[in-house]
Amino acid sequence: MVRLLLFLLAGALAARPDVAPQPVPVTYEAFALRFGILPAFPVSGLVAGADQSRTIDVPVMVWLLKGSNGRRVLIDSGFYRQKFVDRWKVREFRTPAAASEAAGVKPDAVTDVIISHVHWDHVDGVDLFPNATVWIQRDEYRYYTGEAWHARNTHGGVDEEDMQALLKINMQGRVRFVDGDDQEIIPGIRCYTGGKHTWASQYVSVKLTAGTAIFASDNVYLYENLEKHVPIAQTLDAESNLKAQDRIKALASDPRLIVPGHDPAVFTRFPSTGDGQVAIR
16 A cells, blocks of 8 residues: 555656756767868967977868757857968868858858857858857957057957957847856857967867867867977967866866867867868767
8 A cells, every 4th residue: 555655646746747857968969170271380389389390281170069959059160251361371271151061051050159269260250150149258359349459469360350240240139248267158068268378268168979078279279289288389378278278188078079279180080071071079
């Protein structure tokens, strides 16, 4: 009789309409999409103290996330304006929008763009994705649309036209601000600060089925930065950058799931899913 009562009680509790079902965790498929190559780039511009005679062909890339919740997210938006293509003699160029479409997501289907920082090669393409919500650190946006322009040498790598595009998108109501460190902005996606590549550069953790991946963007240029524990060559604070590297290693569920911003080895370490694209898994 006691067992019967317990069984009936358990059934009644299970049927209660006020007991909410547990939410299913959101996970993502992740891809690195190369949209061009900067030839013979000096490694000393990427790794502090590197031999100035060393050069590598640097890929420029964005990262596409396909969520189990239907979100289609880009981390960074790359560049497309002809002045940059010409100035840097970019090889194998296609627009970031074309790279996204080749990976199965049309530009108008991108739901979100997360901007790691506002250097031209990471934000110039932000106006290619007309329906996307754009996520950026509030302090990064404020500084580079404000006092960074009040003196010389405080906005290196930031382009006026890009900031005007970002302002226009904000006026369209599509910019959302990330307020500081360790913020979940979309289910399964968190933003972190402290890399100090720019005023308030951020890096991103993403829940994959394989574990937690870290998309470092330019807070870590190359695997070499991590392997030698050497700061990036272009940072506002080398000590903070090294601390961020240590934190990135701790946040990733596996070291192989750390993705630096410009390392050509990304396209050999991960399985190819098409021309200039690999799956992060």
